[in-house]
Amino acid sequence: MSQDDDHLIDYRDEEEGEGQEWLTTFADLSMLLLVFFVLLYSMSTLDTEKFSQTFSSVTQALQGRMREISTSRISQEEAGVLLDQALMRRQIIESQRKVFAEVKTLQTKKGVEGVISANFEDGVITIRVPGDVMFDSGKVQLTPQGASMVATLKDFFIKHKDQNIKIIGYTDNIRPSSGSRFKDNWEISALRAVNVLRELLKMGLESTRLTATGLAYLNPIYPNTSDEYRAKNRRVEFVLEKRVSGN
Known part of the structure; x- marks a missing residue:
């Protein structure tokens, strides 16, 4: 070649x-x-x-x-x-959609109707309760009405043991008064979330399912431009995510 x-x-x-x-x-x-x-x-x-x-x-x-x-x-x-x-x-997501349907049923329960709101997004369920229902102004201890609300949600949480529950406290953008014992809204929102968590622990929920976070004035639902909107931004959220095997 x-x-x-x-x-x-x-x-x-x-x-x-x-x-x-x-x-x-x-x-x-x-x-x-x-x-x-x-x-x-x-x-x-x-x-x-x-x-x-x-x-x-x-x-x-x-x-x-x-x-x-x-x-x-x-x-x-x-x-x-x-x-x-x-x-x-x-x-x-499909499993969480069924749980969310039960949340919508829960919203019609006496004592809860018209008070709590909820939304469903990408498999995550968020239940919102107005902060003014749970706490007196500038306070971090649950009111009797707030404790009753937590008790109502407790039954739902116990029924759905496969849900991790993230408790998030929110405030508006108004700083605590000069005479307040709290330094800022971060402290108030965090203590409120922790006190809700402690209430659920006393009611028998497992500590491994619960976390508490305070986010102060972050993530407002409405702009903080009026008393009405600020009241809506003061809230406690229960964020439910399905637990996977091994957790």
Whole structure:
């Protein structure tokens, strides 16, 4: 074989090698699309049968490229982990949606109706109670009405043992008066949250499920531009998140 023939063969090998480079990009793109659709599914209420058909179609389309995909930067094993996580996330959201439906029922209970509010977002349930219901102005000890409200929520919390409960105290943006024994709103909001936590502990809730945080005037629901809006911003929130196995 001549030297010219050797150069020709080398050139063809290089040409073939260069022609295969697009497969890596294609494999990455295909896997990302697959994971993207799975994530969309985890956050939606799509028909299960339709999703199964779509998933099967994508899988069949990729069957001829599995060798390239397995060597891409996103491996099949990593994609499988993402798939499991997405499906688990969807299960948690659906489970929390059912708990939230019970919260809406709780809101119609005598003594609670029109007082507490609640919202549901991305699997997290937030129950809000006006601070003026729970505490006297400038005080951190629960009022009798506040203790009664905590007792009502306690029954709901005990029923749903799979929920971690984050208690968050909020104030408005008005600083404590000069004669107050509290330095600032951070101290007031934190002590209020802690006292609610202590009340729940006395009522039998497990300490491992509870945390208490004071965020003062942060995250206002309304701008602090009127007495009405400031009253709405003074609140205690109970943020419920589903406990996963092992926690």
